[in-house]
Structure formats: structure tokens, C-alpha cells
Amino acid sequence: xxxxxxxxxxxxxxxxxxxxxxxxxxxxxxxxxxxxxxxxxxxxxxxxxxxxxxxxxxxxxxxxxxxxxxxxxxxxxxxxxxxxxxxxxxxxxxxxxxxxxxxxxxxxxxxxxxxxxxxxxxxxxxxxxxxxxxxxxxxxxxxxxxxxxxxxxxxxxxxxxxxxxxxxxxxxxxxxxxxxxxxxxxxxxxxxxxxxxxxxxxxxxxxxxxxxxxxxxxxxxxxxxxxxxxxxxxxxxxxxxxxxxxxxxxxxxxxxxxxxxxxxxxxxxxxxxxxxxxxxxxxxxxxxxxxxxxxxxxxxxxxxxxxxxxxxxxxxxxxxxxxxxxxxxxxxx
Numbered sequence: 001x002x003x004x005x006x007x008x009x010x011x012x013x014x015x016x017x018x019x020x021x022x023x024x025x026x027x028x029x030x031x032x033x034x035x036x037x038x039x040x041x042x043x044x045x046x047x048x049x050x051x052x053x054x055x056x057x058x059x060x061x062x063x064x065x066x067x068x069x070x071x072x073x074x075x076x077x078x079x080x081x082x083x084x085x086x087x088x089x090x091x092x093x094x095x096x097x098x099x100x101x102x103x104x105x106x107x108x109x110x111x112x113x114x115x116x117x118x119x120x121x122x123x124x125x126x127x128x129x130x131x132x133x134x135x136x137x138x139x140x141x142x143x144x145x146x147x148x149x150x151x152x153x154x155x156x157x158x159x160x161x162x163x164x165x166x167x168x169x170x171x172x173x174x175x176x177x178x179x180x181x182x183x184x185x186x187x188x189x190x191x192x193x194x195x196x197x198x199x200x201x202x203x204x205x206x207x208x209x210x211x212x213x214x215x216x217x218x219x220x221x222x223x224x225x226x227x228x229x230x231x232x233x234x235x236x237x238x239x240x241x242x243x244x245x246x247x248x249x250x251x252x253x254x255x256x257x258x259x260x261x262x263x264x265x266x267x268x269x270x271x272x273x274x275x276x277x278x279x280x281x282x283x284x285x286x287x288x289x290x291x292x293x294x295x296x297x298x299x300x301x302x303x304x305x306x307x308x309x310x311x312x313x314x315x316x317x318x319x320x321x322x323x324x325x326x327x328x329x330x331x332x333x
Contacts (some may be wrong), residue, residue: 004106006077012134012235012236018266019234019265020240021239021240021267022215022239022240022264022266023058023059023152023216023239023240023241024056024057024058024059024103024235024241024243024260024261024264024269025057025058025059025060025061025216025240025241025242025243026048026052026057026059026060026061026243026244026245026257027061027242027244027249027254028048028061028241028244028245028248028249029045029048029060029061029062029063029079029242030061030062030063030103030104031082031248031249031250031253031254032065032244032249032292033077033079034250034257035061035247035248035249035250035290035292036077036285036290037075037076037077037080038063038064038076038077038078038079038080039076039077039199040077040079042089043091044281044285045062045079045169045242046088046090046092047244047277047280047281048277048281049090049099050273051245051273051274051276051277052273053098053099054270054272054273055257055269055270055271055272055273055274056266056268056269056270057099057257057260057261057269058099058100059099059100059101059102059126060088060099060100060101060102060106060127061101061102061103061128062082062086062087062101062102062103062107062240063078063080063081063103063104063108064078064079064080064081064082064103064104064105064106065081065082065103065104065105065110065112065115065116065127066080066081066106066109066110067109067110067111067115067188068081068115069111070109070111073107080151082103084121084122084123084124086165087101087123087124090125091123092136093314094310095121099150100123100125101123101124101125101126101128102126102127102128103115103116103123103124103126103127103128104127104128104129104130104156104333105127105128105129105130105142105146105240106129106130107129107130107131107132107135107138107139107142108135108138109167110142110330111136112142112145112146113145113331115160116145116151117149118149118150119149119150119151120150120151121180124151124276125151125262126151126152126154127142127143127146127151127152127153127154128153128154128156128184129142129143129146129153129154129155129156130156130158131155131156131157131158131211132157132158132159133157133159133160133163133167133171133271134316136157136171136174136175138173138323139155139157139175140175140178140180142180143155143175143180144179147178147179147180148228152180152181152182153179153180153181153182154180154182154184154216154240154241155175155180155182155183155184156184156186156218157171157172157175157183157184157186158186158188158305159186159188159189159253159262159265160185160186160187160188160200161187161188161189161191161192161305162189162271165203166180168200168203169203170203170206172204172207172208173207175208175251176207176208176211176213177211181209181213181214182208182214182215182216182239182240183204183208183214183215183216184215184216184218184219184222184242185200185204185216185218185233185238186217186218186219187217187218187219187220187226187229188220188307189301189302189305189306189307189308190219190220190222190223190225190226190251190252190301190302190304190308191220191222191223191302191304191305192219192225192229193223193225193229194228194232195228197217197219197232197233198232198233198235198236200214200220200293201232201233201236201237202236202237204238205236205237205238209237214239214240215233215237215238215239215240215283216238216239216240216241216242217229217230217233217238217240217241217242218238218242218254219233219242219254219255220248220249220250220251220252220253220254220308221247221252221253221255221293221294221297221298222251222252222294222298222301222302222308222311223299223302223303224294224299225253226247226253226254226255226256227255227260227263229255230243230260231263234276240256240312241255241260242255243255243256243257243259243260244257244281245257245258245274245277245278245282246258246278246280246293247292247293247294248285248292249292250292250308250310250312251292251298251312251315252292252293252294252295252299252302252308252311253292253293253294257274257277258274258275258278261274261326262286275311278324281309291315291316295311295315297310297311297312297314297315297322297325298311298315299328300322300325300329301329304329304330306329306332310325310328312328
């Protein structure tokens with residue numbers, strides 16, 4: 001990916017002031033589900049939901065809305081599919097009163113016309129469509145379907161660090177020309193540095209604002225820069241901020257929710273309920289053997305801008321021959 005020039009940055013926001021337009025999106029069940037095939041207990045999901053409400057989090061993402069015909073339901077927990085009924089069992093009402101709920105639908109992995117029903121009968125508020133840059137037309141079709149059914153919509157264009165600035169601009173223009181409400185900068189491989197994230201976010205914001213849309217960021221922590229890139233995005237006008245409790249997410253994880261809440265100056269956000277959730281539920285999850293978080297193999301795939309699958313395999317195998325692993329990655333670079 002070529003680095004956008006940032007010689008003349010636009011006026012950026014003072015992050016030490018109160019910014020009421022910011023929205024925090026908790027992705028713990030969804031991104032975290034990639035660490036344990038979504039086998040979270042109802043107790044874990046319900047405690048997380050209640051903690052998010054008390055913490056003032058704006059959206060909670062329950063998981064994917066994957067097709068049960070494409071994926072074996074016996075090999076995944078319920079949040080791979082995130083049915084409306086399963087969500088209702090957790091929130092124990094038809095609609096959440098103080099927090100909005102979201103699901104993610106991957107292009108090619110969701111029978112969205114059948115599995116995503118009208119919003120009037122669903123506890124879900126926001127449908128987040130995940131796509132690669134080469135499947136934008138299919139993503140737009142999903143966005144229009146969800147919009148017609150009454151949902152808020154977003155588009156997460158993944159692996160943008162592998163694309164040229166020109167291709168990214170074209171893709172963002174195509175998405176923003178649809179009925180999408182927000183578009184996300186997604187650092188799938190955790191490869192971006194703040195000096196790259198800043199001009200990239202500026203480009204997204206410039207295009208999105210010209211269409212009356214807003215922008216979010218979803219950062220991965222391979223180089224321990226997920227929080228840094230998130231606050232850098234805030235400076236450029238990005239409003240929707242993804243995070244997970246204790247960085248729980250695929251591989252190196254994401255921007256930690258507790259760090260983000262501790263940083264934000266909005267008095268509606270409270271870190272205490274998330275700290276209690278970590279004590280009662282995240283520590284036992286780690287002790288049960290679920291692995292995630294920064295490690296040297298994730299650093300190396302981040303530096304080389306590669307998918308973390310090789311690093312995940314390296315960590316699971318207990319390998320510590322990091323130089324040899326780096327050579328292996330470099331040979332495939």
C-alpha cells in the first residue's frame with residue numbers, strides 16, 4: 001500500500017476536549033469469537049451486555065449472521081450465527097433500552113435475504129457488512145437490502161493495507177454512493193502506523209462527508225498500535241470506534257475497550273463496569289486456555305503486512321524460533 005502524503009493536514013480535533021459525536025462499538029463477542037469458535041456461555045454474553053450498558057458503550061456487536069447451510073452448527077457456538085432469538089435470550093427483552101445492537105454479515109458467507117429479516121421484528125439495530133475490495137458490488141447489494149429492511153448499515157472494507165490508494169478511493173466512493181450510513185477503515189493485518197492511518201482516515205472522512213456519511217475504525221493490535229491508530233483516526237474526524245474488552249479478538253486482538261474508555265473525555269463513559277467484567281470473566285477465559293493478544297509472531301506478520309493465519313498457527317504450536325519464522329514469512333513476502 002502506498003502511503004498518502006500528509007504534508008498539509010486539515011485542522012484536527014483536540015482529543016483532550018469533550019467530543020459528543022463519538023460512538024464506541026464493542027466487538028468482543030464477534031471478533032473475540034474467532035479465538036474460541038464463538039463458544040461463549042450465555043453467562044459471559046449477558047454479563048458483557050450488562051457491563052456495556054453500565055459503561056455507556058453505544059453499540060454492542062453480538063457476532064456474525066453466518067449461513068447455517070454454509071457452516072456446520074455443531075462446530076461453532078451460537079454467535080457465529082447470532083439469531084434474533086439468541087440475542088433476545090441475552091438481553092431479555094425485544095429491544096435494548098440503553099444500547100444499540102449490531103451483527104456482522106460477511107459477503108459470500110451470509111444468506112442475507114433470508115437470514116436478515118425486517119428490523120421491526122428484530123432486536124438488531126445495525127447490520128455491518130464485511131467485504132474485500134474486489135467484492136464491493138455484492139457488499140452494496142447487502143447494504144441496500146438491510147437498508148430497505150429498516151436497519152442502520154455500515155461497510156467494513158477489509159485488508160485495505162494490501163490495496164492502492166486509487167483502488168481504496170474508488171471503493172469508498174462506490175460504497176458511499178449507496179444507502180450506507182457509515183464506512184469503516186479496517187486495519188485487518190495490524191500493519192498500519194499512525195502516520196499512515198492519519199492520511200488514510202482523512203481520505204475516508206473527506207469522501208464520506210461529501211456524501212453525508214460518517215466513518216469508523218476497526219484496528220488490530222499486531223504491532224501494539226490499535227489504540228494509537230484509533231485515537232489518530234479520531235483526530236481526523238472518525239466518529240465510530242471499535243474496541244474489545246482486554247483486546248479479545250483474532251490473533252493479536254483489537255483496541256482494548258478499557259483503554260479507550262479511560263481515554264475518552266465524555267462523562268457518559270465509565271471504565272469500572274468493564275474492569276469488573278475483566279476480573280470475573282476475562283481472567284477465567286484466559287485461564288481456560290483461550291489464547292489471544294500481542295506476541296512476536298503477530299508483530300512479524302504485521303510488519304510484513306500479511307494475514308495473521310501463519311502467526312496464529314505459530315503461537316498455537318508453541319514455537320519460539322522467531323527468527324526462523326521471520327525468515328519463513330519473508331520468503332513468502
